[in-house]
Amino acid sequence: MNMNSYLSERDQNTEATVKITKDKNGVDLVTLQNPRGFSAQVSLHGGQVLSWKNERGEELLFRSSKANSKPPAAVRGGIPICFPQFGNRGSLEQHGFARNKIWEIDNDPPPLHCKDCDRKAFIDMLLKPSEEDMKIWPHRYEFRLRVLLTSDGALKLISRIRNIGSKVFSFSIAYHTYFSVSDISEVRVEGLETLDYLDNLHHKERFTEQGDALTFETEVDRVYVGSPHIIGVFDHEKKRTFLIRKEGLPDAVVWNPWEKKAKAITDMGDEEYRQTICVDGAAIEKPISLKPGEEWTGRLELSALPSI
Numbered sequence: 001m002n003m004n005s006y007l008s009e010r011d012q013n014t015e016a017t018v019k020i021t022k023d024k025n026g027v028d029l030v031t032l033q034n035p036r037g038f039s040a041q042v043s044l045h046g047g048q049v050l051s052w053k054n055e056r057g058e059e060l061l062f063r064s065s066k067a068n069s070k071p072p073a074a075v076r077g078g079i080p081i082c083f084p085q086f087g088n089r090g091s092l093e094q095h096g097f098a099r100n101k102i103w104e105i106d107n108d109p110p111p112l113h114c115k116d117c118d119r120k121a122f123i124d125m126l127l128k129p130s131e132e133d134m135k136i137w138p139h140r141y142e143f144r145l146r147v148l149l150t151s152d153g154a155l156k157l158i159s160r161i162r163n164i165g166s167k168v169f170s171f172s173i174a175y176h177t178y179f180s181v182s183d184i185s186e187v188r189v190e191g192l193e194t195l196d197y198l199d200n201l202h203h204k205e206r207f208t209e210q211g212d213a214l215t216f217e218t219e220v221d222r223v224y225v226g227s228p229h230i231i232g233v234f235d236h237e238k239k240r241t242f243l244i245r246k247e248g249l250p251d252a253v254v255w256n257p258w259e260k261k262a263k264a265i266t267d268m269g270d271e272e273y274r275q276t277i278c279v280d281g282a283a284i285e286k287p288i289s290l291k292p293g294e295e296w297t298g299r300l301e302l303s304a305l306p307s308i
């Protein structure tokens with residue numbers, strides 16, 4: 001696209017919009033667009049962000065060509081929400097059930113302090129347990145998720161989880177963010193140097209990160225504990241930097257399946273591991289405990305910037 005057509009297209013979009021359509025499985029699909037032409041798509045299946053595009057229409061999140069979008073399958077790509085369990089660290093199914101459920105649109109959410117919400121490119125969703133769900137995880141909760149596109153194109157996910165039952169419960173959570181990258185060999189992750197991590201490839205044993213920035217030459221499947229509020233993912237080939245800002249999410253997961261694991265995964269193309277890196281804001285090592293009536297808030301903000 002040349003600069004003139006880009007500018008005239010941008011000028012036409014002066015308002016933030018929220019559109020709700022149905023996907024091929026009849027599930028609501030919410031499209032957010034900001035005045036600059038950034039867009040995001042969120043499915044009520046899993047409350048999952050499936051797409052995030054910049055003002056030039058370039059996709060910033062990876063989604064596998066083999067992704068199965070039929071509920072209750074988990075969609076491989078975008079930002080699946082792992083709740084109330086991460087991985088196999090508990091008795092529930094892998095990554096908990098939130099990503100498999102159909103969420104509802106929350107038309108009347110409790111007030112939320114949010115400085116970017118005046119531009120209206122956001123959607124509120126809600127997940128509550130059914131009586132069937134209570135047999136699997138016997139806790140009464142309300143999980144509210146706001147997905148928001150800011151006026152400069154950042155994607156924010158704000159979660160509020162409230163204990164509305166009469167017993168304490170605890171949970172883990174991860175925003176399992178599949179970034180789209182040119183090639184994994186071009187990627188560097190900064191902000192995790194010298195931190196301790198739990199290595200899922202070595203029985204969750206604890207190690208300390210030695211090197212400088214993280215680069216990839218083999219499978220990586222780690223939970224970095226107590227990580228900083230900002231992590232950077234640099235893509236040298238695309239000259240793009242993703243910044244991950246997080247609050248209330250002390251840990252960070254880094255995952256790339258590499259070749260062998262990718263071949264074993266049926267909903268991922270053999271070579272597609274090269275086009276993605278998962279870097280998640282998460283709370284895993286110390287599960288979050290909520291007494292009756294208590295609420296937890298976690299915020300994730302993703303921005304995509306040109307590399308300097």
Ligand SMILES: O=P(O)(O)OC[C@H]1O[C@H](O)[C@H](O)[C@@H](O)[C@@H]1O
Binds near residue numbers: 200254
């Ligand atoms: O295949 P999934 O259930 O979506 O999980 C994909 C991956 O998620 C996390 O990164 C885990 O640490 C990995 O062990 C797992 O392979």
